[in-house]
Amino acid sequence: MSALTIGLLGFGTVGKGVYETISKHQGRLQAIFGKEVKVSAILVKNVSKHSVPDDDVLLTDDFQEIIELPKLDVVIDAIVGREPGYTYLRQAILRGCHVITANKEMFAFHGSELARLAKEHNVSLGFEATVGGGIPIIQTIKQLLNANKIERIEGILNGTSNFILTSMREENLSFEEALKIAQEKGYAEADPKNDIEGYDAFFKAVVLSELVFGKAPAQETSVREGITDITIEQIRMADSLGLKFKHVASIEREKDAIRCTVKPVLTAEAHPLYRVEGVQNAVSIDADIVGNISLQGPGAGMFPTASAIIEDLIHVGRTDIPSVFEEGKSEWTVLDEPVWIIWGDANAGLPEGCEIISKVSKDVFIFKASLEAVSLLDTSDLKAYQVLGDYAPAVKENKQVQTV
Amino acid sequence: MSALTIGLLGFGTVGKGVYETISKHQGRLQAIFGKEVKVSAILVKNVSKHSVPDDDVLLTDDFQEIIELPKLDVVIDAIVGREPGYTYLRQAILRGCHVITANKEMFAFHGSELARLAKEHNVSLGFEATVGGGIPIIQTIKQLLNANKIERIEGILNGTSNFILTSMREENLSFEEALKIAQEKGYAEADPKNDIEGYDAFFKAVVLSELVFGKAPAQETSVREGITDITIEQIRMADSLGLKFKHVASIEREKDAIRCTVKPVLTAEAHPLYRVEGVQNAVSIDADIVGNISLQGPGAGMFPTASAIIEDLIHVGRTDIPSVFEEGKSEWTVLDEPVWIIWGDANAGLPEGCEIISKVSKDVFIFKASLEAVSLLDTSDLKAYQVLGDYAPAVKENKQVQTV
Structure with missing residues (x-):
């Protein structure tokens, strides 16, 4: 029987994690698919900088070589940035490949277009890895949406900024000192702007907004604010009041529009995000029938992200694009005076x-x-x-x- | 178009919650199913004690009247105890009805038989409501199992005993005082044995064991211990050490058998269950690829449980009975010396x-x-x-x- 053939875009931390997981757990995957699951080609920027993991894998810097392979079932996007990711996934869908992406920035901007296109071409589109790393947030929300109307989501969606806030409080460090440690540990990039200024969390919030409410947040009311202004003195003062600073993304319906806020807030002990420390991610979901559900786990990393991608891979062939409830009048009210x-x-x-x-x-x-x-x-x-x-x-x- | 027809067994808290949710959210359900979703018959013990919610609903104390209805698509089990629940669901499956149950004791004893029977008769079997109330634990585990091998599950699976331990610590109460409050609030039954002696949590642990490991825990090594011995002095002492008593169910693979322990333990702040207070439930799942994921939410109650049942209802017609990985050598080791x-x-x-x-x-x-x-x-x-x-x-x- 012929294998399930995968084209892997990107061979950084996430790409390598996917490749290794598919190799290591081949037995499991074969049991599920009834055939071999095989990465046939890997797209990299510079071929000379990578060694081919197996002799029969095509290592190339030319996407056309991959998209023109005689057999290609699935394309997995493990690169960053809006382009060329969007163009590549478009081409893959047009060819009839199932696509899976971990690229939150691209998906925040082009997720709804890709979803429409995937539906038209009857292929599946997996994006579990775009939000919350290994935590199955997307599937859980789809599951809850079956019975519930989701009213609000609050989450710690960026592990780097949470790590910095946790280190400042626990180790009594300045923002700069904590950032330096995050960089040494590999949690923060050399240019940490995406994490500490809240862009990364905002991209993820946009993905959640489209999944839950069927549309992106309104630009006029949305807020994206980083954690760079927070001082150790403020953290100590908050601590003395029994409060912790957290960098929280909040997505909620407000009249007819969706309001998304990414900003530092203070959490009290009773709040589900109060206990989320270090590089952990978490989401707290308020739904009309079930009430509050929270999920916590590793928000990034080689294998957690690979796990989310493999979960999507299992769903390949299922074309149930997330259904969103018809827009309705909001049944809940914003707290008047927080x-x-x-x-x-x-x-x-x-x-x-x-x-x-x-x-x-x-x-x-x-x-x-x-x-x-x-x-x-x-x-x-x-x-x-x-x-x-x-x-x-x-x-x-x-x-x-x-x-x- | 003809309606999706439901027979509801039991009209207590859970049964009423299901009935009300189906009525209230009929618009949503019709959008999903493309037809009316209708509770046609309700089974109660004593017909004179209940009023018929709608004129065209059959209220009866005779299950045969329900199972012999000319049209019956789904049977929802919202009664307690091993029997007659098992016999009724067997009959329903044999007739070709999809079945959904919230009955953990029955399902702990007969879950695997019912799963086999449902598979043979090509009907779906939903049991999300048997564990963790409204928290989508079952679906999350199924999702994680797609890519991961689950190594261990620890959970607070009984809200009553957790409420008692929380009240003792927070309000400085004796066990008896806290139990009395739990009874006054309706969290504990007049006979609270099932909750405080760990039977309820053990039933749920058995359901999780069969889902995750494909078999029930070994009787010889399993432990079920209640919280009735814990004194306020012990709780205070633990508190002074930075520890909290929790009634934890733990399910893990041990050589070739599954070991299940339900007993009071002390949790340190770093443990995912440390922060679970009051009637909340939570599970902490250790999986080989993703690492640790935890879920928390309302473990019981009218609408959370109804939400879980409605989620199962949406899956009616899907016959993907949970697949469990082939048994293999355990890849992890128990901590030598806790x-x-x-x-x-x-x-x-x-x-x-x-x-x-x-x-x-x-x-x-x-x-x-x-x-x-x-x-x-x-x-x-x-x-x-x-x-x-x-x-x-x-x-x-x-x-x-x-x-x-």
């Missing part, structure tokens, strides 16, 4: 109508105010962070007094 | 060859010892609890001295 902690001379310019709950020190206040009121703050002098999770600062008042 | 905390006069009879790490007080010791060594302890005088999660007691020594 709790915030503000740093800076708050007396000078607190938002109008805000209710001060507690003065922690001369330049740190806890207060309630609407999202809109806080958005009008002059951020050159003041910095406000939203608190997620039930938080009753009064209980901690004594502790604050001692620690401030 | 850490334990022992209460009692440990000097008198510590296990042979155990290594004392720390003496917390005159009758509380922290030590390392093998599972086998600890199993030989005289439990009339001594009580040892295993610590899960990375735990370095030396770090906490100062705290211990202060608090003991």
Whole structure:
């Protein structure tokens, strides 16, 4: 019987993880497919920099050589960036290949087009690896959507920025020191902008928005804010209040549009993301029938990401493109006045109508105010962070007094 | 077009939740099935105690009336106990109906027979609601099994016992006081034995064992131990050591057999189950490629359980009975010498060859010892609890001295 033939685009960490996993678990895969599963060709940028893992694998820097192979069942995209990934996957779908991608930036921009095209050409499109690494977030959401309407998703979708915040708090480091360690450990790139400025998390949030709500977030109301402004002093102060900084992506329906926010917030102990530390990723899903479900696991890495890709590979041939419920009136309401902690001379310019709950020190206040009121703050002098999770600062008042 | 016709067995909390969810979300279900989804008959014990929710629903205490309906597509089992649930579902499968069950005790005993029978008769068998209420544990495991070999599952599978342990610690209550509150809140039955003695969690562990490993746990090595012996003093002591008591079900491969343990253990902060509080359920899954994944959510309740049943309903007609990997040599090893905390006069009879790490007080010791060594302890005088999660007691020594 002929093999299931795979073209692998990219041979970096993710590509190598996929190749090794397919080799190592060939027995399992053959049991599932009833035939050999074979990477026939690998696309790399520079052929001289890579050695061919097996003699019969085509190693090439020319995608046309791969797309014109006489037999090609599946194309797996393990490269980064919007292009040439999009063009390659388009070509693969047009040829009738099933496609699987781990490329979140490309998929954030072109996911819905590729989904339409895949449907037209009756091929499957796997993107489990674009969000949350090895955590089966996409499948779980598809499963929940069968019975539930999802109301909101909050997640820690970037392991690098979470690692930095965790290290700052646990090891008492400055942002720069923690970033340096993340780079030494290989968690952050030499240019870490994508991670620490929230671009990576935002791309993933866009993928989730299209899956859950059937459309991308509205540009006007969406926010992408990094963690570079957070100081160790702020982290210590938050700690004394029983709160932790987390870089949280939040996707929720707001009237007729989807609002996506990636920004640092403060989480209280009761919040599902409070305990997520280091390079771990997690999502907390609020759904109308089931309530809150949270998932946690390795958000990146060679084998977790390979696992997600292999899970998609198993579904190859299934053409059930994620179905999204018809748009409807939102059945839930945004919390009117969340709790915030503000740093800076708050007396000078607190938002109008805000209710001060507690003065922690001369330049740190806890207060309630609407999202809109806080958005009008002059951020050159003041910095406000939203608190997620039930938080009753009064209980901690004594502790604050001692620690401030 | 004719409706999808459902016979609902039982009209207690779960049955009512299913009925209401099907009514309330009829629009969604019709969009998925392309036809009306209709509960045609409800089986109750005493017809006079229930009112018919809609005029055209058959309310009966006679299962034969249901199974002999001219049209019956799906039977949903929302009753408890091994019988008559098993007999009814057998009959339903033999008639060619798809079946869905929330009945963990029945399914722990008869799950594999029903799976075989369902396969023979080409009907689907849903059991998402038997474990973890609304958390899509079964589907997630099936998904992970596509690419991974699962090595171990640990879970908090009973919300009542977790609620009791949480209340004892947070509210400083005795076991009896906490149980009383659980009963008042409707979390525990008048006869709470199933929950607090670990039977309910054990049934669920058996379901997971068959799903993941293809067989039930070995009787000789399996342990089912309740939480009734735990005192508030022990909980306080554990707290001073940075540990929490949790009632954990653990299912793992051990040489050729499956070992299932349901017992109270101590969890360290690093353990995924440490943060699971109140009536929440959670599972932590160790898989060979992806690593550790954890899921948390509502483990019981009217609508979470209904959500799981509706998810199964959507899959009706899919006959992919969970596939389990061929048995193989276990690729992982049990931790040789876990850490334990022992209460009692440990000097008198510590296990042979155990290594004392720390003496917390005159009758509380922290030590390392093998599972086998600890199993030989005289439990009339001594009580040892295993610590899960990375735990370095030396770090906490100062705290211990202060608090003991």
